[in-house]
Amino acid sequence: MPRISAAQRRSDFINAAVEVIAIHGIDGATTRRIAEQAQANLALLHYCYNSKEDLFADVYEFVSGRFRDVLQAGDPHADLADTARQLLRAGMKCYLESPSFTAATLELISWARRQHGERGKAVYDQALETMRTVLRGAPTDHPVEPETIDQIAYVIATLADGFAINWYTYGDRSAATEQMEITVSVLDSWLAARLGSTPVAP
Known part of the structure; x- marks a missing residue:
């Protein structure tokens, strides 16, 4: 049986932590639950991470990295208005692809503001x-x-986060897919007023 590297184990624990945080919240995300979710023993988790704080630091980096990757994946030749639309869609799709990621992200940001500013x-x-x-x-x-x-970045973030909260609250994928188009149309209208561009027809 091939040996699993420490880097892969850490990745497993990070993904497990996201799932556990989504289900149990920060306070309920014990190292034991995270190890069980990763199908590993607790000693191995403590071998990879000296503390839960160290693990959560990597979870934060994972969340940041995921947003960074999806936001950078658009068409580099698109004009400013199209780029803004692509960024909004990318952010919303990042949330829609994983309810656990959405729940964990909202929980982590809220908790960190309370605990670590x-x-x-x-x-x-x-x-x-x-x-x-x-x-x-x-x-x-x-x-x-x-x-x-x-201003454009702020509007995109605000619209994407509003979408995320609605998706997290109701969990209705069909409705969320339709709401993505509504949200993009709101951005289109704002861009038309701010940049003088023509809104894209739905």
């Missing part, structure tokens, strides 16, 4: 900065003020 902002700050970077790289017919880029 700045760490609670880190996931959000990194996602916003990734969006700004992608938006700044989008081709435009005329220069766009940094303030406008900040």
